[in-house]
Amino acid sequence: MILRAILVLAAVALARAHESHSHRHSxxxxxxxxxxxxxVDPSLKHCxxxxxxxxxxAQKYADLNGDGLICSAEIEALKAAVxxxxxxxxxxxxxxSNTMEHCDHDRDGYISEHDFYHSTRTCLATCExxxxxTERICQRAERDxxxxxxxxxx
Numbered sequence: 001m002i003l004r005a006i007l008v009l010a011a012v013a014l015a016r017a018h019e020s021h022s023h024r025h026s027x028x029x030x031x032x033x034x035x036x037x038x039x040v041d042p043s044l045k046h047c048x049x050x051x052x053x054x055x056x057x058a059q060k061y062a063d064l065n066g067d068g069l070i071c072s073a074e075i076e077a078l079k080a081a082v083x084x085x086x087x088x089x090x091x092x093x094x095x096x097s098n099t100m101e102h103c104d105h106d107r108d109g110y111i112s113e114h115d116f117y118h119s120t121r122t123c124l125a126t127c128e129x130x131x132x133x134t135e136r137i138c139q140r141a142e143r144d145x146x147x148x149x150x151x152x153x154x
Contacts (some may be wrong), residue, residue: 039120042074047127055116057138064150069110071153072096081148082140090149099123110153 044051062078075096083091095137103123105115116123124130140146 021119041120041126043127044130047130049127049130051116051120051124051130054130054133055113056139057106057134057141058111058116060146061138061141061148064148064151069112069153071110072087072100073151073153075099077148077151078137078141078146082137082144087136 015088058070059068062074064074064077073096079091079096080088100109101122103111103115103119105118105123106112111123119125124133
């Protein structure tokens with residue numbers, strides 16, 4: 001019974017993520033990606049969280065070695081520390097490589113502050129995404145005073 005509930009939650013989360021992913025990509029006008037820093041999804045105008053606060057959170061809790069860059073291993077370590085079991089199952093469907101695909105603008109294998117600001121169409125691009133990230137990751141990390149050990153980035 002519990003496994004069934006977990007699978008249902010994972011399926012719902014996957015459907016929501018796919019819908020959000022499709023929405024973000026449908027907003028792309030095919031223009032040069034360098035102008036993506038000026039794009040703002042309309043849902044963000046009245047969102048209770050900002051991309052700027054999400055970036056600060058990511059830097060504080062995901063940049064485990066303090067180099068100003070976030071790698072896949074750091075993302076996975078943070079998710080493992082703060083996500084609940086059903087969310088971890090959903091997280092397996094949205095691996096760190098998925099996050100890198102959406103947030104690593106220059107495709108160098110690391111997410112920098114520059115990448116965040118130049119991937120506004122794909123990385124934390126909607127209010128729904130900001131709410132999920134802030135409430136599932138940032139607020140829990142803050143509440144639980146998460147301090148993870150450094151991990152090796154490849």
